[in-house]
Amino acid sequence: MSGLYIDSTPSEVSQADGLHLLTFNTPNGQKVQIVLHELALLYGTRFTFTPIKLFEGTQKQDWFLRLNPNGKIPTLVDNTDNSHPVPVMETTAEMLYLVEKYDRDHELSFSDPLERAQMIQWLFFWHGSGQPIQGQLIWFSKFSKEKNPQAIERFHNESLRIFGVFELHLSGKNSDGNAREYLAGNGKGRYSIADIGVWPWVAKWEFGGFTKEEMDAFPSLHAWVNRIKDREAVKEGTDDKYGKMF
Ligand SMILES: N[C@@H](CCC(=O)N[C@@H](CS)C(=O)NCC(=O)O)C(=O)O
Numbered sequence: 001m002s003g004l005y006i007d008s009t010p011s012e013v014s015q016a017d018g019l020h021l022l023t024f025n026t027p028n029g030q031k032v033q034i035v036l037h038e039l040a041l042l043y044g045t046r047f048t049f050t051p052i053k054l055f056e057g058t059q060k061q062d063w064f065l066r067l068n069p070n071g072k073i074p075t076l077v078d079n080t081d082n083s084h085p086v087p088v089m090e091t092t093a094e095m096l097y098l099v100e101k102y103d104r105d106h107e108l109s110f111s112d113p114l115e116r117a118q119m120i121q122w123l124f125f126w127h128g129s130g131q132p133i134q135g136q137l138i139w140f141s142k143f144s145k146e147k148n149p150q151a152i153e154r155f156h157n158e159s160l161r162i163f164g165v166f167e168l169h170l171s172g173k174n175s176d177g178n179a180r181e182y183l184a185g186n187g188k189g190r191y192s193i194a195d196i197g198v199w200p201w202v203a204k205w206e207f208g209g210f211t212k213e214e215m216d217a218f219p220s221l222h223a224w225v226n227r228i229k230d231r232e233a234v235k236e237g238t239d240d241k242y243g244k245m246f
Contacts, residue, residue, distance in 0.1 A: 034237030
């Protein structure tokens, strides 16, 4: 047994022989769940998963912290090299790991360095500027015991500003005037992990407390949400088998 696995590690985790995801059905969990389902459909890539009881604090137990010292889901463990498991934390790093190792035909990524740079740019933009803001909005509006209207207003308005950034980009208004279909890639763009990284969060805008009137200001973003929602891997990767959050 590797030092990354200890006696208290659940056997389904320590004995997994391929890709294994510790996850729960939050937007962050869904990002990596969707990528794994896309790879399964494209290449037959196999994976297993363990649903983590977030509200019971399983992610803060010793066995979990060996795999992710930050104690958060999702956490990916790659056991395909029998000599040692490879744990990866942070959603964007996990998605990049998966496409670099498993997306050999660049169906969810790009071989061209400039298009790849666009993909990484949007992944970073969301990981650094969108996700933490929307995460704080949800915490202050749904989970905080005391209501803090100033914090809610700040994170609500900043989230709307970030939706506006996507709208400007997707509408093509400030570039060649042609609407884009996806965040990264030349021309209209091409579906990639840049889209998968953002989609689970933006698609749940109602849970974030945004009104339909507010969202009507972002028609290109709406069209992008709808373009992605019916993909088989998106339906599979957001299924209740990963837990019921919303
Ligand atoms: N920056 C991290 C965020 C992960 C994260 O916040 N996960 C949440 C669920 S969405 C979590 O595990 N929360 C439980 C906790 O903090 O104990 C990433 O992108 O992977």
